[in-house]
Structure formats: C-alpha cells, structure tokens
Amino acid sequence: MTVVIETRGLTKRYRGGQLAVDRLDLAVPAGSVFGFLGPNGSGKTTTIRMLMGLIEPTAGTAAVLGRTMPRAARAVLPQVGALIEGPALYGYLNGRDNLLRYDSADPTADPRTRRARVAEALERVGLTAAGGKKAKAYSLGMKQRLGLAAALLQPRRLLVLDEPTNGLDPQGMREIRALVRELAGEGTTVFLSSHLLDEIEQVCTHAAVMARGRLLTQGTVAELAAGTRGRLAVTTPDPADAARVLKELGVTDVTVAGDRVSGELAVSGEGEPADPAELNAGLVRAGVRVRAFGVERASLEDAFVALTGEGFDVAG
Amino acid sequence: MSRAEVLEPGGGGGDPADGRRGAGAGAGAGAGTRPVSPLWTFGLFRSELTTTFRRWRTLALLGVLAAVPVLIGIAIKIETSDGGSVGGGGPEGGGGPAFLTQITNNGLFLVFAALAATLPVFLPMAVGVIAGDAVAGEANGGTLRYLLVAPAGRTRLLLAKYAATLVFCLAATLAVAVSALIVGALLFPLGDVTTISGTTISFGDGLVRAVLIALVVAASLIGLAALGLFVSTLTNSGIAAMATTVGLVITVQILDTIPQLHGIHPYLFPHYWLSFADLLREPFYWDDVLRNLGLQGVYAAVFGSAAWARFTAKDISA
Numbered sequence: 002m003t004v005v006i007e008t009r010g011l012t013k014r015y016r017g018g019q020l021a022v023d024r025l026d027l028a029v030p031a032g033s034v035f036g037f038l039g040p041n042g043s044g045k046t047t048t049i050r051m052l053m054g055l056i057e058p059t060a061g062t063a064a065v066l067g068r069t070m071p072r073a074a075r076a077v078l079p080q081v082g083a084l085i086e087g088p089a090l091y092g093y094l095n096g097r098d099n100l101l102r103y104d105s106a107d108p109t110a111d112p113r114t115r116r117a118r119v120a121e122a123l124e125r126v127g128l129t130a131a132g133g134k135k136a137k138a139y140s141l142g143m144k145q146r147l148g149l150a151a152a153l154l155q156p157r158r159l160l161v162l163d164e165p166t167n168g169l170d171p172q173g174m175r176e177i178r179a180l181v182r183e184l185a186g187e188g189t190t191v192f193l194s195s196h197l198l199d200e201i202e203q204v205c206t207h208a209a210v211m212a213r214g215r216l217l218t219q220g221t222v223a224e225l226a227a228g229t230r231g232r233l234a235v236t237t238p239d240p241a242d243a244a245r246v247l248k249e250l251g252v253t254d255v256t257v258a259g260d261r262v263s264g265e266l267a268v269s270g271e272g273e274p275a276d277p278a279e280l281n282a283g284l285v286r287a288g289v290r291v292r293a294f295g296v297e298r299a300s301l302e303d304a305f306v307a308l309t310g311e312g313f314d315v316a317g
Numbered sequence: 318m319s320r321a322e323v324l325e326p327g328g329g330g331g332d333p334a335d336g337r338r339g340a341g342a343g344a345g346a347g348a349g350t351r352p353v354s355p356l357w358t359f360g361l362f363r364s365e366l367t368t369t370f371r372r373w374r375t376l377a378l379l380g381v382l383a384a385v386p387v388l389i390g391i392a393i394k395i396e397t398s399d400g401g402s403v404g405g406g407g408p409e410g411g412g413g414p415a416f417l418t419q420i421t422n423n424g425l426f427l428v429f430a431a432l433a434a435t436l437p438v439f440l441p442m443a444v445g446v447i448a449g450d451a452v453a454g455e456a457n458g459g460t461l462r463y464l465l466v467a468p469a470g471r472t473r474l475l476l477a478k479y480a481a482t483l484v485f486c487l488a489a490t491l492a493v494a495v496s497a498l499i500v501g502a503l504l505f506p507l508g509d510v511t512t513i514s515g516t517t518i519s520f521g522d523g524l525v526r527a528v529l530i531a532l533v534v535a536a537s538l539i540g541l542a543a544l545g546l547f548v549s550t551l552t553n554s555g556i557a558a559m560a561t562t563v564g565l566v567i568t569v570q571i572l573d574t575i576p577q578l579h580g581i582h583p584y585l586f587p588h589y590w591l592s593f594a595d596l597l598r599e600p601f602y603w604d605d606v607l608r609n610l611g612l613q614g615v616y617a618a619v620f621g622s623a624a625w626a627r628f629t630a631k632d633i634s635a
C-alpha cells in the first residue's frame with residue numbers, strides 16, 4: 002500500500018501552551034477518500050496546517066506525497082489542492098479575479114492557460130454565472146464553492162478539504178459529494194475533514210477519528226463501523242415473553258421499550274455468535290408473535306460516539 | 318535556513334528520484350511534475366501590483382495626494398490675486414514652506430513646494446498604510462494561507478510585496494508631482510527657473526530637475542517601506558500594523574526635532590528627507606542627498622532582513 006500522507010509522532014503545541022495535536026501517526030492510502038473525524042477542537046485543522054507547511058510541528062514528522070513537509074513545500078504543494086478552515090477571498094475582487102490571483106501565486110501554473118483553467122474551475126463548482134460578481138457580495142455557500150474552485154485550478158494528486166460542505170445547500174452538498182467521487186475516480190486522493198458522519202459514510206473509503214489531539218482509530222469505514230456490534234431489534238405485541246426467550250437464547254443487554262425489544266448479539270470469544278435466524282425460530286417456537294425482526298447495522302455515528310463519548314462540551 | 322525555501326534543484330514538482338515517492342504514482346493521476354516558468358516571480362509581482370492598485374483604498378490615497386497641490390495652488394492664487402506676495406520662509410533653509418514665494422513667478426515651483434509639503438506627513442502616511450497592510454492584511458483576511466499553499470513561497474511573496482510597495486512609493490510621489498505640474502501650468506506662468514544659488518536655468522533643465530527630485534523623494538520612502546513591511550509581519554491585524562507604522566513615522570519625526578537628541582538625528586530615516594532641495598542648487602550639492610539614499614539603503618537592508626527572518630519562520634494559523 003502506498004501512502005499519500007504519513008505522519009510519525011506529529012505533535013503541535015501552540016504558543017500559549019495548548020497541546021493541539023499529540024503524537025499523531027496517520028497513514029492515508031493512495032487513491033482513498035479519507036474521512037478525518039473528530040469533535041470541535043480535536044486538532045483536525047491543526048493537523049492540516051502542519052501537512053500544508055503553514056505551521057511548524059513541535060515534534061514528529063509529516064510526509065505528503067512522499068516528501069517531508071514543510072521542507073519540500075515548493076515541490077509538493079503544486080500537486081495539492083486545499084481548502085483550510087473555510088474559504089478566504091479578496092472581497093474587492095470578483096470571483097474570477099480571485100482565482101486568477103491564486104493561480105498566479107502557483108509557480109507551476111502556466112499563465113497561457115490561466116483564463117481557461119479559471120473558467121473551467123468556476124464551471125465545475127457551478128459559479129460561472131456569478132464569476133463576475135464581487136466576492137464580498139457572495140453568500141457563505143458561494144464563497145465555499147469559490148474556495149473549492151481554487152483547489153481545483155490544476156489537476157491534483159491530493160485534495161485536502163477541511164469541512165468542504167460547510168454552509169452549502171443540500172444540492173451543493175450533493176454536488177460536492179459527486180465531485181469528490183468523480184475526482185477519486187480520476188485517481189485523486191481526497192483527505193476530508195467533516196462533522197457530518199453520514200456524509201463521510203457515503204463518500205469515504207477510509208476514516209480516522211481524533212479526540213483531544215489524539216488519534217483514536219483509523220481504518221476502512223467498514224472496519225470502523227463493524228467495530229461497534231449491531232443490535233438485534235424485535236417488534237412484538239408480547240415484549241415480556243420475547244425478552245425472556247431472547248435472554249435464554251444468549252442475547253445480552255436486553256432492553257424493552259414499548260413493543261420493541263432490543264439486545265446485543267453475543268460475539269463472545271468461545272461461542273459462535275448467535276444466528277439471527279435461530280433466534281427468530283426460537284421466538285416463534287415459544288409462541289411469541291413477531292411483527293418485525295432485524296439486526297440494526299451499527300452506523301459510523303454509533304462508532305464515533307462510542308469512541309469519543311456522548312459529552313457535548315468541547316475539551317479545553 | 319528558514320522553512321519553505323528549500324528549492325529543489327530545478328524547482329520542479331515531485332521528484333521521481335525521491336525514495337519514498339510512488340505514493341501518488343499508484344493513484345495514476347498523471348499530474349506528475351510540472352515545469353516552473355522562470356518568469357513566474359514576475360507573474361506574482363504583477364498580480365500583487367494589480368491587486369494593490371485595483372483597490373479602492375489605494376486609489377483614494379493617490380487621490381488625496383494629488384489633491385494637495387491643487388489646494389496649495391488655489392490658496393496661493395487667491396492670496397496673491399490682489400497683487401500681494403506670499404509670506405513665509407525663503408527658499409534657503411529647506412523648510413516646509415520652501416519655494417512658495419516662487420510659485421507666482423513660475424508654476425514649476427509648485428512641484429517642489431508640493432513635494433516639500435507632502436514628504437513629511439502625507440506621503441509617509443500613505444506608504445505606511447500600504448506597507449503595514451501588505452502582509453498583516455492578507456493574514457487577517459485569511460488569503461495569506463491560500464497564497465502560501467498555492468505555493469507562493471514565503472521569500473518570493475515578501476519580495477513581491479516589497480517591490481509592489483516600492484512601486485506605490487513611486488506612484489504616490491508622481492501623483493503629487495504630476496498634479497502639481499498640471500495645476501502650476503494652469504494657474505501660473507511657466508518659464509526659466511532661478512536656482513537656489515541664484516543662477517538661471519532653462520525651463521527644460523528645470524523640468525529634468527523636477528523629475529530627478531521626484532525620483533529622490535520616492536527613494537526617500539524606501540526605508541520606511543521596509544520598516545512598514547517588517548511591522549506587517551509582526552501581527553495578524555492590518556489595522557494595527559498600519560497604525561503602528563504611521564505612529565512610528567510621527568514619533569521619529571518628533572524625535573528629529575528635539576535638539577537634545579541631535580546625537581541620534583543622523584540615524585533617523587526622515588532626517589535628510591528635505592535635502593532634495595539641494596538638487597536645485599547650481600552646481601548640484603549631493604552630500605546630503607547621498608546620505609539620505611545611503612540611510613534608506615541601510616533601513617531597507619536591516620528591516621528587510623528582519624521582515625524576512627520573521628515571515629519565513631512564522632506560524633500562519635489565521
């Protein structure tokens with residue numbers, strides 16, 4: 002497996018003492034769509050700043066496209082498109098001129114194709130009609146789209162997107178997801194941070210979860226969700242009987258809520274995991290009437306909450 | 318060595334010789350190495366220029382500067398319309414109101430008078446605004462991080478910004494000089510020029526000297542531009558950087574007038590500013606003009622290096 006981003010013991014302590022990223026070991030495989038998850042203040046943006054060479058790590062190393070950052074910034078960054086902590090635009094320039102400005106800052110960008118590439122990028126994010134409008138008159142979503150356009154001015158090997166769908170309308174989010182899939186299909190690796198877990202679940206192949214500056218886990222999205230066991234759910238007019246029978250059949254953590262009985266499918270080390278088909282047959286044998294029966298697959302959200310805890314407060 | 322400035326030989330993108338490459342190669346995006354145009358620094362500089370000069374604020378500053386000679390010209394025209402003469406200091410001394418008495422005889426002197434009037438305050442303030450905002454304003458707006466990941470390169474970005482500021486110094490000086498020349502020609506007679514030494518030179522020669530003086534005045538702002546750029550790298554607030562730079566200009570000017578501090582006067586950047594009047598002598602008296610230019614060079618070197626050291630090592634987290 003080749004990796005596009007690799008960090009070893011990456012640590013950042015801001016001036017003022019805040020430990021924002023703590024010994025991070027991250028590996029982003031080439032060709033993946035990598036979701037970077039974590040509660041507010043967990044260090045996602047800080048990590049991205051270090052990957053892009055904007056801030057110096059306190060300790061550890063970060064390699065992007067196989068080269069150490071920030072030392073190789075001038076070789077690496079032309080092949081990387083980035084959206085970091087929201088878009089930033091020149092309010093007194095129109096959308097097109099904003100892109101022209103960013104493009105002329107790139108030493109590898111060919112000035113002869115500049116206008117064409119800018120027009121293409123505007124087209125890609127649906128801003129062609131608004132390209133002549135001053136950026137200060139843009140809505141949040143339009144700014145976000147222009148920021149994305151800036152990341153797409155050139156063919157890229159890696160896209161780093163920090164909360165790319167922030168502020169977008171539902172159509173915009175769908176388009177961005179489609180865009181991410183399209184780019185991934187072309188072979189671009191996409192590294193994207195987001196709070197929207199179903200979004201990550203929909204587009205990402207891999208994910209990592211951060212909390213308080215530490216990496217909790219990383220792997221494929223399927224692995225992460227599988228880490229949390231699915232729950233058995235039975236809807237029945239005889240909940241008490243159902244609960245008794247399920248317990249006898251080895252289901253743990255059985256809870257009853259109205260006509261709904263749910264429980265944990267035992268995946269113990271020695272015994273075979275209970276087969277849902279056997280459980281259903283058992284219920285019917287015991288004369289329990291069953292309206293609905295199924296195993297609820299754990300969502301990424303369950304996995305996320307299981308990892309980072311239920312608490313709402315941001316860590317200090 | 319500061320970060321972000323290690324140029325790969327040839328400056329190209331992902332060098333295939335790098336041992337750990339292959340990362341993106343598997344992805345096959347085919348976006349491999351793109352050649353770097355040798356002229357790209359010029360492209361960044363041009364972009365810097367257009368963004369500076371298309372800004373409403375820049376144009377307003379130039380407009381205010383161009384209005385100063387208009388005000389001076391009209392005031393003198395009104396005051397002398399009853400046949401009286403302008404009061405104030407003579408042309409010797411090189412003080413603020415220098416050359417005023419000559420304007421009614423020769424409109425060309427409005428150029429010298431307007432430059433002498435704007436150099437102590439208006440010109441440095443305008444330069445302080447542009448230089449102070451150069452880096453801090455972009456940091457404040459967040460655009461700096463996108464320029465740096467483009468990647469503009471910290472040293473090149475700073476150089477482009479300094480060069481654009483110097484162009485503004487020239488543009489600001491020319492705004493004053495050209496406006497003064499036009500107003501002078503419209504309101505007053507033009508003709509042979511009487512130098513400070515008392516000799517007379519032709520109007521054509523006088524015009525050449527006016528151009529020379531405008532260039533020297535623009536060059537007088539080089540040190541301040543570097544100082545402002547350095548201040549600009551210290552903060553993420555454009556307003557704070559502009560205010561600090563303009564405040565420094567005023568403070569230093571005040572220090573320059575305190576006789577007890579005469580020991581440090583020769584090291585203050587505005588100390589020789591008004592020496593440009595020496596170029597109206599016959600023959601030229603270069604000593605103070607050269608001292609001025611030398612001092613500006615020293616300031617540019619010292620504060621330019623400081624700005625570079627600061628900017629290339631700075632965490633850009635805004």
Ligand SMILES: Nc1ncnc2c1ncn2[C@@H]1O[C@H](COP(=O)(O)OP(=O)(O)OP(=O)(O)O)[C@@H](O)[C@H]1O
Pocket residue numbers: 015016017019020021039040041042043044045046047048316317634635
């Ligand atoms: N410039 C800064 N100076 C000092 N501390 C900072 C700075 N930026 C971020 N921090 C701190 O570093 C920690 C991580 O912040 P970071 O912005 O990386 O979080 P995040 O995961 O991107 O959060 P969010 O989901 O809200 O965007 C926080 O505790 C924050 O207070």
Ligand SMILES: [Mg+2]
Pocket residue numbers: 045046047086163
């Ligand atoms: Mg963030």
